[in-house]
Amino acid sequence: MPWNDKIECMPESELRNFQLEKLRETVAWAYERVPFYKQKFDEKGVRPDNIRHIEDIAKLPFTVKNDLRDNYPFGLCAVPMSEVVRVHASSGTTGKPITGPYTRGDMDCWGECMARNLWSAGIRPGDIVQNAYGYGLFTGGLGFHEGISRIGCVELPTSSGLTLRQVTLMQDFKVTALCCTPSYALTIEEQADEMGIDIRNLPLRVGVFGAEPWTPGMRKEIEERMGIKAMEAYGLTEIGGPGVSFDCDAQEGLHINEDHYLAEVLDPDTLEPIPLGEKGELVFTSLQRRAMPMIRYRTKDITRLYRDKCSCGRTLIRMDKISGRTDDMLIISGVNVFPSQIESLLLDIPEVEPQYVLVVRKKGHLDHLTVRVEAKREVYDIGPDKEAEVEKKIQDHIKGMLGIAVTVRLVEPKLIQRSEGKAKRILDERPKS
Numbered sequence: 461m462p463w464n465d466k467i468e469c470m471p472e473s474e475l476r477n478f479q480l481e482k483l484r485e486t487v488a489w490a491y492e493r494v495p496f497y498k499q500k501f502d503e504k505g506v507r508p509d510n511i512r513h514i515e516d517i518a519k520l521p522f523t524v525k526n527d528l529r530d531n532y533p534f535g536l537c538a539v540p541m542s543e544v545v546r547v548h549a550s551s552g553t554t555g556k557p558i559t560g561p562y563t564r565g566d567m568d569c570w571g572e573c574m575a576r577n578l579w580s581a582g583i584r585p586g587d588i589v590q591n592a593y594g595y596g597l598f599t600g601g602l603g604f605h606e607g608i609s610r611i612g613c614v615e616l617p618t619s620s621g622l623t624l625r626q627v628t629l630m631q632d633f634k635v636t637a638l639c640c641t642p643s644y645a646l647t648i649e650e651q652a653d654e655m656g657i658d659i660r661n662l663p664l665r666v667g668v669f670g671a672e673p674w675t676p677g678m679r680k681e682i683e684e685r686m687g688i689k690a691m692e693a694y695g696l697t698e699i700g701g702p703g704v705s706f707d708c709d710a711q712e713g714l715h716i717n718e719d720h721y722l723a724e725v726l727d728p729d730t731l732e733p734i735p736l737g738e739k740g741e742l743v744f745t746s747l748q749r750r751a752m753p754m755i756r757y758r759t760k761d762i763t764r765l766y767r768d769k770c771s772c773g774r775t776l777i778r779m780d781k782i783s784g785r786t787d788d789m790l791i792i793s794g795v796n797v798f799p800s801q802i803e804s805l806l807l808d809i810p811e812v813e814p815q816y817v818l819v820v821r822k823k824g825h826l827d828h829l830t831v832r833v834e835a836k837r838e839v840y841d842i843g844p845d846k847e848a849e850v851e852k853k854i855q856d857h858i859k860g861m862l863g864i865a866v867t868v869r870l871v872e873p874k875l876i877q878r879s880e881g882k883a884k885r886i887l888d889e890r891p892k893s
């Protein structure tokens with residue numbers, strides 16, 4: 461049974477009506493209270509009362525990350541500061557950070573969305589939940605915190621880092637559920653291994669992982685190494701942090717909390733809608749946020765949506781696991797390649813660890829990719845011939861599957877920097893234009 465079956469299993473037509481009502485409210489709220497939205501609506505010649513059907517959303521302007529930067533820190537805030545109870549921010553790799561303010565009501569919605577996510581992963585009162593997402597301005601830590609408290613299980617707010625202590629507490633407190641990024645889960649497992657602790661023998665049963673891309677192969681790897689079920693969480697600071705979508709027992713896509721987030725998938729070039737089931741850029745409109753309503757936010761995340769019946773009984777629309785971001789796409793020998801494709805191919809090779817970095821350089825006019833991946837100790841124990849053999853094996857596998865020539869360099873165990881949050885897997889050494 462879902463956390464909130466009334467919403468999560470609501471018949472589609474009822475859900476669509478609910479969404480329309482909330483969309484109209486949100487659009488009016490944004491238009492009347494945020495000068496940025498008023499100006500953008502006016503430029504497009506659209507007014508809130510033009511929204512009569514869900515499809516009318518196509519009349520509305522888009523919002524992009526730069527709009528949030530330009531309006532830093534509170535230009536997009538639709539309520540006075542006296543109604544704001546929390547502000548999160550995402551560091552942003554370049555330029556100013558972006559902020560995410562919340563009202564008390566927004567916090568409440570966040571807790572509800574995260575509770576659905578954790579409940580769907582099988583977390584119940586009595587579970588001891590280690591929350592190793594970073595606490596602080598990052599939405600991960602406190603977002604999960606909100607859901608964990610809502611369910612009423614035992615929370616262990618370890619935040620990220622101090623990995624040795626994470627393992628000790630996991631063992632001593634008999635932790636049953638772990639929340640962190642998938643790459644940090646691997647780091648924790650590796651630390652445990654170094655301490656002679658096999659996590660598979662601990663009571664840990666489930667992990668809820670997200671905030672960064674990870675392939676189905678990586679999920680399998682984590683499940684096997686830790687002896688747990690690895691479930692997923694997806695979200696982004698711009699529209700409220702984690703809790704946007706989550707997977708269920710079927711593990712066939714992530715259910716979107718559609719009463720809070722209206723999803724569209726568009727062609728990233730033409731910005732035209734793409735039929736259900738086909739891949740494109742995910743665009744979200746918030747439906748209940750008050751402090752910072754978000755209209756048609758272009759996430760740059762690539763996925764597809766589908767409404768087929770899910771075996772779990774939820775009617776909430778599903779999105780595929782994110783396969784890449786439009787801004788992470790590499791063009792190698794004329795072929796579009798996403799880092800996730802390389803990750804899944806690396807995970808096919810038993811001689812390597814799931815630790816890698818993709819180095820992109822310019823070679824003439826073309827991009828060239830060097831894959832640095834850690835080989836298992838045994839490979840080095842056998843000697844240089846074995847190393848060369850494994851490098852060639854990976855190169856051939858990538859060539860065979862993607863048709864691109866890449867350079868593969870094996871790296872000694874533990875040389876690639878371990879992640880405590882979002883892993884940095886791409887090293888872009890191309891000259892900045």
Ligand code: ADP
Pocket residue numbers: 550598599600669670671672673674692693694695696697698701702759761781782785
């Ligand atoms: P948060 O602080 O909630 O992680 P950020 O704004 O820092 O939000 O990052 C959001 C981005 O992280 C998303 O747009 C997406 O690219 C990525 N992301 C989050 N969750 C997942 C996930 N489960 N799978 C793939 N990518 C994800």
Ligand code: ZN
Pocket residue numbers: 707708709710715770771772773774
């Ligand atoms: Zn389901």
